[in-house]
Amino acid sequence: MTETVTTVGNTDLLGQFETGFERVLTEEAVAFTSRLVSRFRPRVQECLSARVARQALFDRGIGPDFLPDTQSVRDGDWSIRGIPADLRDRRVEITGPVNRKMLINALNAPVQCYMADFEDSQAPTWSGLMHGQLNLMDAVAGTIEYSDPETDKVYALEDDPATLIVRPRGWHMVERHIRIDGAPATAAIVDFALFLFHNARALLEKGSGPYFYLPKMESHLEARIWNDIFNAAQDELGIARGSIKATVLIETLPAAFEMDEILHELRDHVVGLNCGRWDYIFSFIKIMKLQPGRVMADRFVVDMAQHCMDSYSKLLCVTCHKRGAMAMGGMSAFIPVKNDPAANDKAFARVRADKEREVANGHDGTWVAHPGLAPVARAVFDEHMPGANQINRPLDWSVTAEDLLRQPEGKITEAGLRNNISVAVQYIEAWISGNGCVPLYNLMEDAATAEISRTQVWQWIHHPEGRFDDGRDVTVELFEQLLAEEMENIKAEVGEERFESGRFSIACDLLHRLCVADELADFLTLPAYELLP
Numbered sequence: 001m002t003e004t005v006t007t008v009g010n011t012d013l014l015g016q017f018e019t020g021f022e023r024v025l026t027e028e029a030v031a032f033t034s035r036l037v038s039r040f041r042p043r044v045q046e047c048l049s050a051r052v053a054r055q056a057l058f059d060r061g062i063g064p065d066f067l068p069d070t071q072s073v074r075d076g077d078w079s080i081r082g083i084p085a086d087l088r089d090r091r092v093e094i095t096g097p098v099n100r101k102m103l104i105n106a107l108n109a110p111v112q113c114y115m116a117d118f119e120d121s122q123a124p125t126w127s128g129l130m131h132g133q134l135n136l137m138d139a140v141a142g143t144i145e146y147s148d149p150e151t152d153k154v155y156a157l158e159d160d161p162a163t164l165i166v167r168p169r170g171w172h173m174v175e176r177h178i179r180i181d182g183a184p185a186t187a188a189i190v191d192f193a194l195f196l197f198h199n200a201r202a203l204l205e206k207g208s209g210p211y212f213y214l215p216k217m218e219s220h221l222e223a224r225i226w227n228d229i230f231n232a233a234q235d236e237l238g239i240a241r242g243s244i245k246a247t248v249l250i251e252t253l254p255a256a257f258e259m260d261e262i263l264h265e266l267r268d269h270v271v272g273l274n275c276g277r278w279d280y281i282f283s284f285i286k287i288m289k290l291q292p293g294r295v296m297a298d299r300f301v302v303d304m305a306q307h308c309m310d311s312y313s314k315l316l317c318v319t320c321h322k323r324g325a326m327a328m329g330g331m332s333a334f335i336p337v338k339n340d341p342a343a344n345d346k347a348f349a350r351v352r353a354d355k356e357r358e359v360a361n362g363h364d365g366t367w368v369a370h371p372g373l374a375p376v377a378r379a380v381f382d383e384h385m386p387g388a389n390q391i392n393r394p395l396d397w398s399v400t401a402e403d404l405l406r407q408p409e410g411k412i413t414e415a416g417l418r419n420n421i422s423v424a425v426q427y428i429e430a431w432i433s434g435n436g437c438v439p440l441y442n443l444m445e446d447a448a449t450a451e452i453s454r455t456q457v458w459q460w461i462h463h464p465e466g467r468f469d470d471g472r473d474v475t476v477e478l479f480e481q482l483l484a485e486e487m488e489n490i491k492a493e494v495g496e497e498r499f500e501s502g503r504f505s506i507a508c509d510l511l512h513r514l515c516v517a518d519e520l521a522d523f524l525t526l527p528a529y530e531l532l533p
Contacts, residue, residue: 010038010180011031011034011178011179011180013177015126015178024133024137024198025130030178032197032236033194033197034185036189036232037186037190037193038181039232040225040228040229041183041189047171047219047222047225050219054218055286055287058287058288058291063291064253064401064404065257065401066401067261070220070258073260073264078264078267080268080270080323080324080325081242083324083325084245086163087113087211087272087326088388089365089388090113090272090364090389091112091377091378091385092111092112092113092365092366093111093114093162093365093366094111094367094369094374095121095331095367095369096114096116097116097436098128098132098133100135100155101155103116103135103136104146105155107157107161108157108158108161109374111368111374111378112163114163114165115213115367116132116136116166116167118167119167119168119216120279120446120447121436123433123436124525125434126177127434133195133198136164136166136195136199137198139161140164140198140199140203144157163208163211164203164208165211165212166210166211166212166213167212168187168189168191168214169187169215170215170216170523171216172216172526173187173188173525175187178190189229196233197237200237200243200244201237204239204243211244211247212244212246214248214249215279216249216252217248218254219254219261220262223248223262223265226266226269227268230244242268245271246269247270247271247273247326248263248266248270249276249279250273250275250312251275251448252287253280253283253288253404254283256280256315256316259273259315259320271325272326272327273320273327274328275330275358277309277330277331278331278333278446280309280312281296281299281452282448282451282455285459286520286522289459292464293407295459295463295466297411298411298413298415298419299452299453300416301409301410301411302408303354304354304358306409307408308408310357311399311404312399313358313361314361314362314395314397314399315399317361317362317363318399320364321393327364328363328365328367329365330358330367331367331368332354332367332368333369333444334347334350334351335372335442335443336348336373347442348373348376351377355376355377355380355381356384359390362395362397365389369444412466413469414468416456417460417479418485419453420453420456420457421453421479422440422486422490423441423450423453424450425483425486425504425511426445426507427447427449427450428450428507428524429504431528432506432510432531432532450524451523458514458517458520460474461476461515476516479516487508503531506531510531514527
């Protein structure tokens with residue numbers, strides 16, 4: 001390994017160079033990334049400031065609504081530019097972090113697409129991110145292999161792997177190991193630029209292309225930044241505008257009111273929208289956090305059957321199909337249950353019901369977190385969607401702002417609070433140890449589901465209506481009591497040796513700080529990022 005290297009005049013690389021990193025961080029790739037960051041970082045910062053100003057309005061009791069200034073876009077007769085052949089059938093997509101073994105398994109899974117994730121399921125360690133870029137370069141080249149040191153099993157790409165889609169980090173994250181003009185680089189642009197620089201031409205030569213999922217946007221103005229980045233990047237690399245294709249995750253409450261506008265801003269590059277349900281629930285809590293009547297029920301009762309969630313799904317489908325775009329469904333968090341056939345059958349049944357609701361609403365495909373669930377999702381879409389997609393299926397859903405904002409029904413319980421505490425502590429501990437995707441209690445937890453857990457705890461403590469179904473108020477004192485009890489339960493579950501060698505106490509301290517703070521932190525991953533090794 002080597003120490004910090006200044007690669008280009010205005011760019012400092014602060015992360016250590018491990019074997020192979022020189023393939024990613026070439027002078028040309030770093031310069032390309034630096035130019036994009038320097039040009040667009042000020043606009044990203046403007047949008048982040050706009051989020052703060054908008055949240056101040058929400059905190060004063062104003063709810064999100066459809067924008068009057070863009071009515072002509074919603075009413076206009078226009079369509080997106082088109083969808084490449086290898087993105088027209090996306091009935092099942094698998095998602096996961098970019099470590100080598102999981103990437104190979106995902107590309108070999110019985111699915112149409114694999115979303116390689118630099119965001120919610122990837123803890124952004126410098127080593128993990130750079131190895132992720134290396135892994136993707138090898139996957140695109142078709143040379144990727146992995147030999148498991150414990151089993152000596154060799155993993156390699158099979159014929160006809162899934163179509164690759166890459167998700168960069170959200171606008172709010174920075175990459176502290178790359179400093180441009182003395183400031184940390186915009187993480188989303190780093191992830192995007194390095195992948196695009198090294199792989200765009202190879203993908204296009206194979207008849208595919210550089211495909212991306214865009215996370216956590218809150219407005220069409222944020223989508224406009226991505227569109228301008230795409231054009232600038234394509235011009236610099238000398239590839240045709242429109243070569244980049246993107247699917248936008250509608251996973252914030254404000255974005256649900258700007259779906260048409262987001263598609264319109266990205267119309268030369270966009271191919272669809274996706275219901276990012278877990279971040280959407282997190283956003284719903286954050287946006288409406290202290291408004292009267294807005295205390296959120298236990299996380300496990302807030303599912304896609306709730307009126308507001310079903311309306312969000314239907315609006316996304318009808319909006320996409322009107323514009324010739326794909327309407328992608330979201331992630332059911334259930335995973336196969338080992339050694340418990342009854343529990344496994346129940347999990348599969350819930351996944352099946354979830355996918356049946358999605359295909360009925362008009363979705364053209366869906367997500368799974370585990371290869372074992374791909375056949376379940378595939379069977380549902382094969383049965384109800386005989387074509388590659390159902391973009392041409394007539395949909396007559398009519399969704400209002402009231403539908404989107406209807407409060408989910410359900411109770412707050414002590415069991416719900418305990419689960420939120422346990423999941424949040426264990427996930428934070430894994431994340432700050434370098435692992436962003438964690439199976440807990442037969443569910444796949446990532447940053448989005450952990451965000452729900454910790455924001456619910458904060459809201460229940462701070463909202464005047466935050467009380468259990470038995471009438472007890474959720475107070476700081478009660479939270480601290482249950483936090484201490486759950487820490488003992490976690491120690492018993494994982495074992496004292498694992499507990500003491502891990503970072504559970506640090507995770508507990510961070511969760512406590514976030515939940516009792518006067519103001520709700522925008523993202524768990526921002527303070528957690530400072531704790532990464």
